[in-house]
Amino acid sequence: MLLASIMEVCLKYHTDYLTWTGFWLYRPINNQEVEEKEFEAEATTIVFHYHSSRKMEGAVRVQILSQAGISEVPSQYIQPPENRLTPISNILTSLSCSNVPAIDLSHEKESVIADIREACREWGAFHVINHGVPTKLMDDLRRVCLSFFNDFPMEDKLKYACQPNSAASQGYGSRMLVSSQNDTVLDWRDYFDHHTLPLSRRNPSFWPHFPPEYRTLVADYSDEMIVLARRLLRLISESLGLRASCIEDAVGEFYQNITASYYPPCPQPELTLGLQSHSDMGSITLLIQDDVGGLQVLKDGEWLTVQPLPDAILVLLADQTEIITNGKYRSSVHRAVTNASKARLSVACFHDPAKEVRVSPASDLVSQSSPPHYSSIVYGDYVSSWYSKGPEGKRNLDALLLDT
Ligand SMILES: O=C(O)CCC(=O)C(=O)O
C-alpha cells in the first residue's frame, strides 16, 4: 500500500524525519481511508506535529516521495491554480523555445557592454559564453552535486540536514515557502546550500565528504564565480555609464552562497512547482543547469523556459542590483517547473551584500529630474522581511517602491 511504503521508507531514517513526514501523512491518511487502527499511533503524532510544525522548515525530502512511486503529490505541494503551469503541458515538450540572449564575453569590450545593456533592459537574465570558467570544473561540479543526491544513502544525507526553521542556513534541506493564505506550499525540490565567501564563512567540513573531490571542487568553483561575478558587475555598471566599480562598491564585501538544487521526477508536474516564482535577493546570481531544463523566466508577463545551453552560465540580475541601478535594470523573476520523467540539477551561485550594508540607488543615477524609485534598506532587514512574509505572489522589492 502506498502509505505503508512511504511510512516504511521514512521510519528507516531519523526520528525528526518522522516528525516532518507525519506532517504530510495526516491528510492522505484521511483522504485515502486507510485503516485507522493501522496508523493510529502515528496519526496522533502526526496531528500533534501538524500543528506544531507549520512554520518550520519543511518536511520530507521530495526525493523520498518520488522514489516511493506515489502517483499523487501530497496536498502541501499543490500550488494554488494561479501559480500552476499554463497551458497545462509537459515542460519537456514545451513550445516556448525563445531563449534568453547569449553574450560572448570574448568579443570586443564595447560590443559586450552594448549586448549586456540590451539584455539587462529586456530580460534581466542572459547566458554568458566564453566566460573563462573551465568547462571541466562546471562538469565536475555538476557531477559531484548529483552524486550527493543520487549516491548518498539517506542516512548520510541527513547528517548534513540544515537546521529546521532557518531556511537559509547551510546544509541539506527542502525549503518551505509561505503562500498568500498563510498556508504552507512546498516546492518540489531538495537542495544543498554551501556558504562559500567571505573565506571566514567557508568551512568545507560542513560539505559532503564524498566523492573525495567534492569539497575542493566547491571551493574552486566559488573562487571562479566571484571573479566572474565581479567582472559582470563592472560591465553592467559601465553599461549604464557608471564607473566600473559602482555596483561592487555599493555591495561591499561579497557574501557568496552556492546552492545545488535537485528536482526529482514529479508525478503531477501540472500541479506543482520545483521552485516558486521569486527574484533573488542579492546582487547577481550565476547559475548552471543540466540538459533537462525547467528554469523559466518571466518576460512581459509570460513564462519562458530557459533552454539549457551547453557550457554557458546563466546570469540573473537580483534585487539589490535593481535598487542600485534605480530600476534601470530590473531583477529577473524566475521559477523552476517539474517534469514527470527526469530528475533535474541546477547549481546557483548567489552574491549578496553583508547583512549590515545599507543599499540605495546609486547617487550618479539620481537627480532632480530622476528621483530615487526605491527607499534605501539594510540588506539584513530586506532578507528578514522575505522570510517572515514569503513572496505573497509579488516581488519583495515592490514594498520599497516610492511613489514618483
Ligand atoms: O533551479 C533553478 O534553475 C533555479 C534555482 C533558483 O532560482 C534559486 O535557487 O534561487
Ligand SMILES: [Fe+2]
Ligand atoms: Fe532564484
